[in-house]
Amino acid sequence: MSSRLLLRAASLAVLAFVLAIYQDPSRINFHAPPPIHGSRDVLHSAQIINVTAALGPESLAFDPSGRGPYAGVADGRILRWEEDGLGWSEFAITSSQREKCVRPFAPEMEHVCGRPLGLRFHKKTGDLYIADAYFGLRVVGPNGGLASPLLTHVEGHPLLFTNDMDIDEDKDLIYFTDSSTTFYRRQFMSAALSGDRTGRLLKYNISSKEVTVLLKDIAFANGVALSKDRSFLLVAETTKSRVLRLWLHGPNAGNVDVFAELPGFPDNIRRNQKEEFWVALHSKKGVISNLVVSKPWAGTTLLKLPLSFKQLHYILVGGKAHATAIKLGEDGRILEVLEDCEGKSLKFISEVEENNGKLWIGSVLMPFIGIYNLH
Numbered sequence: 092m093s094s095r096l097l098l099r100a101a102s103l104a105v106l107a108f109v110l111a112i113y114q115d116p117s118r119i120n121f122h123a124p125p126p127i128h129g130s131r132d133v134l135h136s137a138q139i140i141n142v143t144a145a146l147g148p149e150s151l152a153f154d155p156s157g158r159g160p161y162a163g164v165a166d167g168r169i170l171r172w173e174e175d176g177l178g179w180s181e182f183a184i185t186s187s188q189r190e191k192c193v194r195p196f197a198p199e200m201e202h203v204c205g206r207p208l209g210l211r212f213h214k215k216t217g218d219l220y221i222a223d224a225y226f227g228l229r230v231v232g233p234n235g236g237l238a239s240p241l242l243t244h245v246e247g248h249p250l251l252f253t254n255d256m257d258i259d260e261d262k263d264l265i266y267f268t269d270s271s272t273t274f275y276r277r278q279f280m281s282a283a284l285s286g287d288r289t290g291r292l293l294k295y296n297i298s299s300k301e302v303t304v305l306l307k308d309i310a311f312a313n314g315v316a317l318s319k320d321r322s323f324l325l326v327a328e329t330t331k332s333r334v335l336r337l338w339l340h341g342p343n344a345g346n347v348d349v350f351a352e353l354p355g356f357p358d359n360i361r362r363n364q365k366e367e368f369w370v371a372l373h374s375k376k377g378v379i380s381n382l383v384v385s386k387p388w389a390g391t392t393l394l395k396l397p398l399s400f401k402q403l404h405y406i407l408v409g410g411k412a413h414a415t416a417i418k419l420g421e422d423g424r425i426l427e428v429l430e431d432c433e434g435k436s437l438k439f440i441s442e443v444e445e446n447n448g449k450l451w452i453g454s455v456l457m458p459f460i461g462i463y464n465l466h
């Protein structure tokens with residue numbers, strides 16, 4: 092049999108398989124991701140705060156005085172949660188052309204309205220740095236307003252999918268990810284399913300404005316976090332379900348290794364006050380999602396089927412919505428797994444930020460944030 096024929100036969104098998112699932116999803120339970128040993132199903136008790144008239148608070152950040160969280164939402168605004176029952180206020184925007192940015196969710200307008208993803212405060216200056224998927228790196232002062240552009244192009248090409256960042260405040264360096272040089276953020280499903288390996292980890296020098304590509308060929312480069320002593324940098328490689336570690340200093344400087352293999356698709360990574368890292372999983376990985384992300388022909392076949400975004404997403408996340416937060420130690424060991432296994436309160440989480448004994452939890456798709464009390 093020629094390899095082409097084999098490929099077609101295999102594609103057909105996938106197609107038949109997927110269609111079989113569509114007949115009755117509830118009957119095929121191996122579609123659902125397997126349970127994680129030692130996980131605690133507690134996140135359903137999280138307090139929910141709705142993001143009024145908005146959705147997709149992907150990344151959350153607190154300013155140097157502790158105010159917040161700040162959250163970038165799907166219509167391009169960056170909101171701030173006010174104490175004393177005042178709710179959310181508008182803090183900043185990344186686009187100056189917002190006349191048509193009136194709908195909470197309009198992916199086709201993201202390149203006009205902006206889509207702020209990773210947020211980080213520079214603790215010394217109080218400036219908020221923003222990784223905007225379509226506008227690259229932007230910065231806005233402590234009073235908010237329209238953010239100024241820092242970096243929109245790399246090696247002559249516009250950034251399409253700037254995703255997350257961390258700041259080395261001593262050296263005034265920003266480490267950030269570009270998830271794909273092929274796909275825009277709104278095409279993230281294609282980036283995940285097509286076998287795209289064009290994600291990059293980059294470094295931006297704030298004073299010289301120079302940009303350096305540190306790692307390339309990453310399968311959906313996503314969350315970024317520096318270690319406390321800045322000896323290494325973590326980057327989530329989403330479709331390979333793992334976190335990579337790039338050594339910045341010491342005897343291993345320049346080397347890359349696998350920091351952690353995860354039971355699902357990692358989004359943002361945030362370090363707590365100790366040397367521990369919270370990783371939010373967009374979802375756990377089941378038999379089918381593993382197949383479609385690890386074999387490009389399977390994912391590509393799936394993309395060719397007449398399936399809606401919702402149906403594709405359903406397949407990717409293994410059917411039932413859920414939330415999974417994983418705490419990694421400084422050596423990459425899994426220390427704790429907290430879940431909302433049934434998706435009763437939280438689902439498709441994108442970031443877990445530990446602050447004042449609480450976990451502040453964002454989601455790229457949901458219209459709310461969650462607050463989980465650790466004590």
Ligand SMILES: *[C@@H]1O[C@H](CO)[C@@H](O)[C@H](O)[C@H]1NC(C)=O
Nearest residue numbers: 262264296297298299300301
């Ligand atoms: C950043 O750029 C400045 C100005 O060119 C330079 O002095 C500094 O060494 C650079 N920082 C790093 C960490 O490369």
